[in-house]
Amino acid sequence: MKELFAQIIEKMGEDLARPGLVDTPDRAAKAYEFLTSGYNSTIEDVVNDALFPSDCNDMVIVRDIELFSMCEHHMLPFIGKAHVGYIPKGKVLGLSKVARIIDMYARRLQIQEQLTHQVAETILNVTGAAGVAVIIEAKHLCMMMRGVEKQGSSMKTSAMLGCFRNSPATRAEFLSLIES
Template identity: 70%
Template sequence: MEQSFATIIDGVGEDLTRDGLLDTPKRAAKAMQFLTRGYQQSVEEVVNGALFESDANEMVLVSNIELYSMCEHHMLPFIGKCHVGYIPNGKVLGLSKIARIVDVFARRLQIQENLTSQIAQSIMDITGAEGVGVIIEAKHMCMMMRGVEKQNSQMRTSSLLGSFRSDEKTRHEFLALVRPR
């Protein structure tokens, strides 16, 4: 990967022997490995058994989970926040594990639509919840820094599973709770 970054830097016309660029291929490779660390993680690994028996049967909502991902089309970042809600069915997930699940999938080359679905399905599978809802709001550098250069554009995606899809009252409650105030 380090050699590939050296090739890219050379390809844009820069001098790899310039003082500021001497270690850049190594640093860029290390940064890329960090930004895509989700490939080296699994949901089971990050949940690490933090699923607990509970009589809770009302909606659990974790909102404004920061996320950083990379567009698989241009390898440019998209940055935003994720809102996750679920209705427990005898088990609740450790709070930090929800954010960790978001990161497992966000730290891969992605499109936002798939990222949203992967998070929702994963939480549904792990918890056996009655329903799961995920909304992601993100700004995409591939639209802001290049192409149409629209600085204030934001993409919103949702994935609603189980009772979040089939029960209109549950869906409305979730959407009302994540609505910006």
């Protein structure tokens, strides 16, 4: 990647010998390796047996989970937060694992709609929950810095699975709790 970044910088008309750019190809390659590190993770590695027996069958919510990802269309960041809720059926997921699952998928070239569904489906599959709800709200630099250049815009996506899709009362409870 380092050599490819050097080529891109040169194609822009820049001088790679300029002091500020001498190490930029290496730094950019390392940055992109980190920003796309989700490709090197599996759900088994992320969850790491942090699934615990529990009699809890009440809604579990983790909100305001910060995230960043890279738009697969322009390779520019989108930055925001996720809110996740699930209703356990005999097992609960370690708290940090919810955030780690989000990071695993977010650190890939991605669209927000897909990210939202990947997180919801994964948590449902891992926990066997009665239902999972995920809402992601993010600002997309591909829309803010280029194209229509709307800096105040944001996008909100949701995935409602199981009882969150089938029960308006469950969905309404989740939505009211993430707003409080």
